[in-house]
Each structure stands twice: as structure tokens, then as C-alpha cells.
Amino acid sequence: MSSQSPLDWQVRKRIALGTASGLACLHNECERKIIHRDIKAANIFLNEDFDAIIGNFGISIVTDHVITDVPIQHVCGTIGHIAPEYLAKSICSEKSDVYGYGIFLLELITRQTSFDLDRLAHEEDMMLVDWVRAYIKVAKCKKGQSSGGEMLSTPVYMSQPSGFIDEQFPNHVYKLNKPIYGLKQAPRAWFSELQRWNHSPSIETFVKKFGSQFSIKDLALDRANVVGTKAVKTPLSTGNTLSISDSAHLGDAKEYCKIVGNLQYLMLIRPDIAYAVYKLAQFANHPTTNHWTAVKRVLRYLGGSFEHGLFLSDNSPLTLHAYSDSDWVGNKDDHTSTSAFVVLLGRNPIA
Incomplete structure (x- = not known):
């Protein structure tokens, strides 16, 4: 796939939208719902104008529109395009096609195949979806997307992520300039950073100034x-x-x-x-x-x-108490019970 000349991005967009339109037709506009079960590049046919046409319905299932999940005896499809829930529960639905379409989009964008043993030889993930996750993780690290604070107060090192090992320096580690997501030092770094911005006269000013320094989202x-x-x-x-x-x-x-x-x-x-x-x-x-x-x-x-x-007292006794309760078949839809608990260390809730 990588040996071919890359398609123009407008062409890729045309193919992606055409395939999505075809799936919508199969799932919602036909007289009966059609679940394709094997959405992949090989089953997307193109004419001279690069209009996408879904083909090869050899393992497709035709069912009523009111049915959401269809039990199947044998899992069929292409490795890398099969939805995890379809594989685990032997149940397919239009969501299975949507997952396969998502993998097809990744192939279209990255020019990688959904399943490639050659990637394993280079200590990379065989499955494309895992390869993309690892790529995004490293891209965030390289761009320095912080989870708080411009600089770390103490040096922090991390091993090279799987699939992105430097061939020249495979035993080297990264020295972090900024804390990344999940780092245990991140909360302290966030606290120190927020203290620097705490002089803003209003929340609107704070969001504007803080947003100029960090990538944030106003949930509004x-x-x-x-x-x-x-x-x-x-x-x-x-x-x-x-x-x-x-x-x-x-x-x-x-x-x-x-x-x-x-x-x-x-x-x-x-x-x-x-x-x-x-x-x-x-x-x-x-x-x-x-x-x-x-x-x-x-x-x-x-x-x-x-x-x-949550109020945390500094002179609370070191006694542990736990309370639990259940609504006993409180769910009207599936008649399940909802349970909850709280654990207190003295007067302080800890779990």
C-alpha cells in the first residue's frame, strides 16, 4: 500500500464520504437492513471519478430494521476490521460495520494496512488501531502537550514506547521537559502553574489568558x-x-x-x-x-x-467506617440493583 503514489486528500475525502453514504443506505434506506460484515478497502469499488461503491456481499446479513443485534454462529470477516464486541460475543450489528469503516478510514489516512506482521518485526503493533494509539501517544509527548506546569521541579525519565523505539539508541530513555498525562507529578505541577494565574480578576479573563498558554476547552x-x-x-x-x-x-x-x-x-x-x-x-x-x-x-x-x-479534617480520629446500600431491583428496564458504598477514615471520606 505504501509503494503506491498517495491519493490526493480531496480524493480520499470523496472516497470516505461515498463509503459512508453507502453504509447509511445499507443500514437505513433499504427495504430491509443489510449488515455487510466485511467493510474494507478491497470491498470498496471505485469508478473513474473515484465514486465509492460497496461490493462483495458474500457474508452479509439481511434483517429487519427493528433488530439491533444479530447472533451468529461463526465469526467472519477480515482480521483487523472485526469489531471487538463482534469477536467476543458473536453478535453483529450495524455498529460492526461502523467499526470496520473506522479502520478503513485509518488505512486511507495513514496508508498502513489494518493487520501487518512486518510491523511486529520492527517491534511495532500488528493491529493498525493499536499502532495509531501508540503514534498519538508519542506525538503528544514530542509536542510537549503538558498536563500542567511549564517545567518539572525534578528530572523525570520515561522508557521509549512500544513501536517507537529509536533504532540507533534502543536502550535510551526520554527526559521529560513537561509533565505528560498520567504522570504522578502532574497534579503538583498543575497546582504550581495555576498559582501563577490566580491573579486574574474574573473567570473570563482567566480562561482567555490561560487558553493562550495551554490547549483548553471551555465546556460552557x-x-x-x-x-x-x-x-x-x-x-x-x-x-x-x-x-x-x-x-x-x-x-x-x-x-x-x-x-x-x-x-x-x-x-x-x-x-x-x-x-x-x-x-x-x-x-x-x-x-x-x-x-x-x-x-x-x-x-x-x-x-x-x-x-x-469534601471537607477533610486535620484532627479526625484514625477509625475506619464503611457504609453500603442497594435499591434492590430499582432499575425498571432490566430489574438490576444499584449498590453504593462510602468509606470514612474518622470524619473524612476516602472512598
Whole structure:
């Protein structure tokens, strides 16, 4: 694949969009749903104008549109293009085709094959998706994308990632100029860096100045039009239980998914909304109007609880206590129970 002349990027875009359009037709526009099961470059035919046409339906499955998962006896397809859940559970769906299409896109962009034993000979990952993950990890390191702080206070070294071993210096290590994601020194570096910017007169000024130095994303949780509304004392209503079909389907789920996705970042520093966010994320595929109301309730709760936090006492006794509870078949959809626990060291919650 790498020996051929690379396609122009506009041509690659045309092929990618044409293939996506073909998959959408197979899954949604045919009289019955068609699951191809082997989306790959060899099965994407091109005419002289590089219009993509999906072909070779030898192992495809035809089913009703209402059926989402189709059990199969034998896993078929091409190594590197088979979705992990399809391989593990012997169940295929249109999502299996979407995974194969994603691998096809990676092939189109990187000019690498989905599965290549030659990469193993160079101590690289055989599977293209793993190779890309390793490449991104190294690219972040080389670009110096920090997770806090311009410089480390003490020298930190890391081994060369698998698949990116320097052939001339295979036994050398990297000396980090900045802390990277997952480094145990990162929180302290972040704290030191944030102290330098703590003189900003307003949050808007802070975000603007801090964004000029670091790559940040403003999650903007006011997009649900709840600014100025009455605050509530709990993230979720204690009287109503959410379920899959508890109300009318929400027409456009994009805003719902965006806000729930943003809340997943926020719950890292606000564990009090963790359960609510996990619960709302379960309905991201088909949210209802009740689910959207519940999302707004979480935002209203946050709006009235800026001062909330976990209090850690410095004179708490060193006694350990643990409490647990369960709602006993509280899920109306699959009749499962939800359990929770809290562990206290004296008066301080630690887990």
C-alpha cells in the first residue's frame, strides 16, 4: 500500500464520504437492513471519478430494521476490521460495520494496512488501531502537550514506547521537559502553574489568558438555558425513576449528548454528581424529554452548589467506617440493583 503514489486528500475525502453514504443506505434506506460484515478497502469499488461503491456481499446479513443485534454462529470477516464486541460475543450489528469503516478510514489516512506482521518485526503493533494509539501517544509527548506546569521541579525519565523505539539508541530513555498525562507529578505541577494565574480578576479573563498558554476547552454548561433558574438540593429527583421509555423521545439528541459528555469531565472534581451523570449517560442513544429535564436538574443543582466540597479534617480520629446500600431491583428496564458504598477514615471520606 505504501509503494503506491498517495491519493490526493480531496480524493480520499470523496472516497470516505461515498463509503459512508453507502453504509447509511445499507443500514437505513433499504427495504430491509443489510449488515455487510466485511467493510474494507478491497470491498470498496471505485469508478473513474473515484465514486465509492460497496461490493462483495458474500457474508452479509439481511434483517429487519427493528433488530439491533444479530447472533451468529461463526465469526467472519477480515482480521483487523472485526469489531471487538463482534469477536467476543458473536453478535453483529450495524455498529460492526461502523467499526470496520473506522479502520478503513485509518488505512486511507495513514496508508498502513489494518493487520501487518512486518510491523511486529520492527517491534511495532500488528493491529493498525493499536499502532495509531501508540503514534498519538508519542506525538503528544514530542509536542510537549503538558498536563500542567511549564517545567518539572525534578528530572523525570520515561522508557521509549512500544513501536517507537529509536533504532540507533534502543536502550535510551526520554527526559521529560513537561509533565505528560498520567504522570504522578502532574497534579503538583498543575497546582504550581495555576498559582501563577490566580491573579486574574474574573473567570473570563482567566480562561482567555490561560487558553493562550495551554490547549483548553471551555465546556460552557450554560447552553441548556438554566442560568438564573431556581437551584435544587439534589442532582436527581428522589421521587421519579428514569427508564428507557418513560416519556416521548427527544427529537435531537446532540445537545443532550454534549452536555452529558461535559458533565463527565466535571464529575472528576464533583463526585456528588457521579451517579446522576452515569445514569443519564445510559440513555444517550435514545434520550427522552424526561431525561432532558433530568439533565437540566443536574445543571440547576450545580448552579446552587458552587461552594460544596469534601471537607477533610486535620484532627479526625484514625477509625475506619464503611457504609453500603442497594435499591434492590430499582432499575425498571432490566430489574438490576444499584449498590453504593462510602468509606470514612474518622470524619473524612476516602472512598
